[in-house]
Every structure is written in structure tokens, then in C-alpha cells.
Amino acid sequence: MNNWIEVSEPRLGHNLRTIAAAAGPDATVLAVVKANAYGHGVSTCAPMLARAGARWLGVTSAQEGAAVRVALGAASGAEHAGVRILVMSGVLPPAIPALIEHDLTPVVWTVEQLRWFAAAPVRVHVEVDTGMSRQGVKPGADLEALLAEIAEQATVQLDGVFTHFVSSEVVGSPITTHQQRLFEQALAQVARSGLRPAWVHAANTSAVDNAADPAWLPSLARSLGARTLVRTGLALYGHTLAPEGEPGHPHLHDRLKPVLTWKAGVLDIRDLAGGDRVGYNATFTAPSPMRVALLSVGYADGLRRELSGHTSGDGGWVMLHGKRAPILGRISMNLTTVDVTHIPEARTGDVAVVLGRGVSAEEHARIAGTIPYEILCGIHPCP
Template identity: 55%
Template sequence: MKSWVEVSERRLAGNYRLLRDAAGGDTAVLAVVKANAYGHGAAVCAPVLVRAGAEWLGVTDVAEGAAVQKALEVAGVARRERPGILVMSGLLREDAEEVVRLGLTPVVWLREQMEWLAEAAKRLGMGPVGVHVEIDTGMARQGVAVGVELEELVAWVRGESGIRVDGVMTHFASSEVAGSAQTVLQRRRFEEAIGVVQAADLRASWVHAGNSSTIDNEGVRNVAWLQGVAEIVGARSMVRTGIALYGYCLPIEGEGLSEVRQKLQPVMTWKTRVIGLREAEAGDTVGYNGIYCVPRAMRLALLPVGYADGVRRELSASNARAGGWAMVRGEKAPIVGRVSMNLTIVDVSGIEGVALGDEVVVLGDGVTAEDHARLAGTIAYEIVCGVRPAHRSGV
């Protein structure tokens, strides 16, 4: 096995409980396991999160929902203890029957989506399909627009016996910005939308908004606002959290490091092994295009991972620019030369006793996704989602 990911179940459960406590009160915290749990492995993470208390899990599509259901079954999570599974990124006509058959809860915003679901339920001889209606309050991504579009959709739902509005939701575009004017506007639009739902007497059980940064950024005030909005329609409030479950969170612009963010612990440890060792002499060049020229005698270790596996090419190092690093025997081993498709070279000159087969930490304690993101000019989300090991397991 050339590389593998170990997921700390203790840290994952601890992060979930930290976020739940930060949300406070009776507000539920939906645990997002989409994109294969942000690269951590949904089959590993979903059962841990349910046992930590998650009432809802969020997935991208029907295929992910089916895989998570299977993972919970294999893990021995009793049916009565299984959470709701929210399909967060819409659906097509061909998905509708599987959504209904599996009992998944889809996010919808188009009349056509609800027609497909109602037709599928009728074909299968099943009752009304519970859906969560997304309101577009400013993302211009998915959701029904506040105003005539929403009013027409709500009027149609009132006359359609095959659909039950179980939830109403929105998503904030700038939740990581302290005092964001855009968030204030989005809140106001969402409140207007909730008024339309209330006037139509659609009795939603859930009202939810936000992401990890919503909890991290003025969490108490955000959640208090959400609870107040939910009370208007007699619903329960819920916030959605993804990347924070796995130990990371975007910095809040305009504020210092929050208490929640300081307490989060990265969950993933990505490991590989040393598959080659060589002595390099001063003047030797390393890797493609010879961008690194060895300045003195060095000992180099070869790792069987590269950009095809998730080690970003931007972590490459030349003599003029330092790059990333791996942890070898608990010490930093700087990358030298270009990261290749499936191979990376690191300098282990100052590390005693390095041998073939030694374990190497590519991501984990001492080298975080935020470290990789900073060097690659991106965010931790993209780093962890891009990790493609041969195997994942809980530890």
C-alpha cells in the first residue's frame, strides 16, 4: 500500500461535540459528509458522527446518500438511530425514484424537481416526499428567489399532495466575514421568505442556514437569530457544518482567531513510506527541469505520492523558493525539486536513521492542510478533498 489515511475517530467526535456546544440550546448541527467526507472517507466518518449525536448528515447526491446508508448499516447503526440524510446539491429526473425509494431528503427549489419526486412516489405507492426548500438569498447558485418566484412555488406546493415541505433553508455567501453587509441582507431576505411560508401554512419541521463559519463567526448571535426565525413557523433550527468537523475553518476576516477555531483538531493523518534513498553530491540536480541544484552533499528520500495522489505541485521547491515538507521520524523533511505525478523527493540529511519502509506523514501533526493550502495559494477544503490514498480507516 503506497499511501493511506488514518482518521482519528476521537478527534472527529470531539470536533462535532465542540460545534454542537457552540451552537447551543436545541439547535441541531447537521454534519456534512459530502465529497467523501471532505476526503476523509464517508464510510469511516458517518458512523462516528451519528454516534456522537448527529441527527442529520449532508451528502452531495443520491449516490453518496446510498453509500452513507450502506456504511451506517455495515457499521451496525440501528435503523431507529439513523439520521436524516440531506441530498444537498439538487437532483435530476432520473434520480427521483432512488431518492424516494431510499427515503433520502432532497434539497429542492424548482417545481420540476418536486413534480419528479411526486410522480416517483406515486409509482412506488409511497406517501408524500419530504423535501427541504432552498431560498436563494444572495448566492445566485441554487435556490428559489424571494418574491414572485417563491410565492408561485409555495402556491403550487399547497395544492400538491405528493410533496411535504419538511424544511426551509438558505446558504450564506460571506459567513467568514465579520459584520458582513451581505449576510445582513441575506438574513432579511430569508426572514421575508419565512413569512411567505408561514402565510401559506406550510408547516416545516426544520429551518436551517449557514456553514462552519456561521458557528465560528459570532456564533451565539447567528444561532439566536436562526432560532427566532424558526420559531415563526414553529420549526426547529439547525446549522450545517462541514470542514470544521475535520479540524479546519476559514479565518474570520476582521477578527482574531476564534475560541472555536483554536479548539478544533485536524482529523486526518495521511501517511506513506520511504521507497528509495540516495546520496546526492553538490551540483546534482533533482527532479524535472533541474529546478533544484544540490548545494552540498545530501541524503534524499523518495516517497511514492505526487500530484495525482493529492500532493499539490505548488509544494515543489527550487533553490530560490522553499516548498512544502513531510514529517519523517517526527522531523521536517523539506521537499526538493518538482513534485511529480506519483513521486516526491524530500531531504532527510539531518534526520538520523532513515531507512527504506519508514512511515512518513504527508498530512497530519506537523504538516497540516493549512500549511499545504498556504503554499498552494488555496484553502484547506481543496487540500483535504484532493487526497486520494489507497485506503482509509478509523483509529
């Protein structure tokens, strides 16, 4: 391949252990591997996480879950047996055979969804909508009807109940506090129904990072005789969102290690004269003689076009021989030009670091005006 990613298994395992320590002894980590493990390669990362001790993995769809189950089955080792897979974004009827075949656990929030499983035994996690207004059942009458349906269906077992925080990266957010109170009400309804879930969960990466009351959820879970899950994705891969609001809580960021290195080959080195133009629409003009390198990576591979440089230094950069090589002109579909005037040792056939030591997903996100999630999930090297 002209550009490729490398994933560090020791770093991935380190991050999983770091998150588990921060979440506390009462919590089990659910390692989120959706979106191709945030661009890191799910068939590579899922077995690595299982070897590191992950007992739960989170995916978006039954199709994704089936691929993860196959990847786990292809890897040797007893640690892969018994790994649970949560399908976090719901399923539709055509996906149910795959869900049953691969022993996947669906998220549900409507009576209609539950009735799709009338002919097949399944363990489900019920999502409670406490403020996201995305998916989930509202506490009150809707949740009561859902719980009654579960109680009536012999094929459906309530394995978990959870919610999703809207703004967990905001320290001390009143929205999070309100969601906590609504979730407490929902769990009280569950308790009154007589159903006993095995798992209760609410926290994502930022909730672990900024938790003001780490005992809140484990205490709720124990009141139902349940255990606590912590759903974490971004931190697994070595990144967090910067916390907003008052500091003072322990943060994961400095203890995590980025897992991915994205590399690209140098296809050519050439000299430019002053006045030569670079790239589409001639957005960069060499102010004086320069030396440039052509890299085998572009926006089709996930390198954001917003990283293009109109002057040397106002866009993104790659690392070559341990030095910054600024991107010049517009990034093309599969090619990018960088300034190596100050790197005389640069040669055709060298390998540049597109993302890794010296150039982070957070820096790409800042320049592109987005978040690290989008940078990582967008990586898909073309063969």
C-alpha cells in the same frame, strides 16, 4: 498501499460535540460528509458520526446519499437508525428511484423539480436564494409559486427551508446582514402560506464561528414552530477558515482537533553529490552533498504540485521522525523527493507524515495558494 489516510474517531466525535456546544442548545448539527467526507472517507466517517450522535448528514447527490445509507446499514448499532440524509445540490429525474429507495431528503427550488415527485411521497427542503445566485428560489413571486405547488401536491411535504451565506467568514459582513433580512422575508412568506416546515437552517462552519447574534435563527425557527439545523463540514474535520474583519467573537479553531493523518512510505534513501539535480526539469540542484528520501506519494494522490521546492525550504514539507523534511524538486505523479540530510536516522521503510502533526492543511493551502477545503477534498491515495 504506498500512502494512506488514518481517521481518528475520538477526534471526529470531539469536533461534533464542540460544534454542537458552540451552536447552542436550540440547534441540531447537520454533519456534511459530501466529497467523500472532505477526503476523509465517507464510508468510514458516516458511521463514526452516527455513533457520535449525528442525526443529519449532508451529501451532494443521490448516488452519494445511497452510498452513505449503505455504509450506515453495514454498521451495527441502533444509533444508525433514523439518521436523515439531505441531498444538498439537487437531483435530476434519473436519480429519483435511488432517492426514494434510500429515504433521502432532496433540496428543491423550482416548480419543475417538485413535479418530478408527483408519483412518490417525499420530504423536501426548499433553498432560498438570498444572494449566492447559485441555486435556490428568489423570495417573492417565485417562492409564492413554489409554496403553492407544495400545498397542492399530496405527495410532497415541506420538511425544511434554508439559505446559504455568501461571506460568513467575514465578521460583521453587510452582505450577511442583507441576506438575513431577505431570509426573514422568505420565512414570513412561508408562514403566510400555512405550510409549517420542521427545520430552518442557514449557518455553515464560518457562520457558527463568527455568529454575532446566535439567537437570530433559532428565534426565526420558533416563529414557525420549527427547529434549527446548523450545516457544518470543515470544522467537523478539525479546520476552519481564518475570520476576516474585526475580532471579538468566540472562534472554534483552537478547540477543534484535526481528524486526518496522511502517511506515505519511504521507498529509498540515497546520497547526492553537489551539483546533482532532482526531479523533472531539474528545478532543484544540490548545492552540496545531501541525503534524500523518496516517498510513495505524488500529485495523483492529491499532493499539490505547488508544494514543490526549488530550493530547500521554499516549498512544502513532510514530517519524518518528528522533523521537517523539505520537498525537493517537482512533485511527480506518484513520487516525491525530500531532504533528510539533517535526519540521519531516516531509513527505507520509514513512514512519513504528509499531512497531520507538524504539517497542516492550512499550511498546504497557504503554500499552494488555495483553501483548506481544496487540500482535504483532493486527497485520494492511489492503491
